[in-house]
């Protein structure tokens with residue numbers, strides 16, 4: 001059984017096929033990177049996987065539980081880039097709220113919150129409104145919220161974009177340690193160095209489909225992930241004869 005299995009997921013917006021009969025198998029204990037160009041369908045795929053967006057066809061299973069079921073929601077921790085946040089809760093209150101929602105024992109929530117806030121450099125901001133957090137601080141408190149209940153699978157949409165290098169290193173260590181203990185991380189990112197340094201598996205999504213996937217070294221075949229990305233996703237050459245108006249006289 002896979003930690004996350006996606007079969008035939010499809011989503012259209014009008015005439016645009018955002019996700020096109022997409023299949024993916026993500027093994028337990030892996031740190032799985034999903035990469036692809038802007039508009040490739042990464043976020044749409046992840047929102048369907050976690051039950052936020054209803055697919056037109058296909059389904060997914062999280063730790064063996066079909067998407068949308070209570071069991072699937074219990075099994076996952078979720079960080080969605082751009083999702084609304086509780087601006088009028090402090091970081092500590094947000095974690096308390098999530099703990100209560102998950103019926104966690106109060107002392108567990110206290111202890112885990114303390115550890116998470118401290119590790120993520122948010123201890124001093126624990127009593128500050130999330131609405132007053134910077135973009136990176138918001139990412140980190142959402143990550144703390146995703147991991148608080150020790151889920152089987154963490155689904156993280158662009159978790160480290162806007163996070164400073166010190167915190168990013170700490171988060172990566174946290175994710176590695178979580179995966180080494182059997183947890184599964186599925187993350188999307190545009191930072192190829194991050195994916196190369198952190199993930200053991202990768203899938204490149206292009207035009208709503210998986211262009212290539214597998215263990216990182218098999219996908220890379222001795223090349224950099226950026227080269228593989230450009231190979232599959234293509235890239236326009238910059239034409240120096242254009243933009244003549246840019247600082248032109």
Ligand SMILES: Nc1ncnc2c1ncn2[C@@H]1O[C@H](COP(=O)(O)OP(=O)(O)OP(=O)(O)O)[C@@H](O)[C@H]1O
Nearest residue numbers: 013016017018036037038039040041042043044045
């Ligand atoms: N709610 C929506 N209504 C209409 N079109 C949408 C909607 N959500 C996504 N799309 C379209 O679906 C396609 C896939 O978008 P998606 O956000 O999944 O891409 P992505 O790979 O996450 O991109 P990025 O790397 O820029 O975050 C895009 O063409 C986008 O315009």
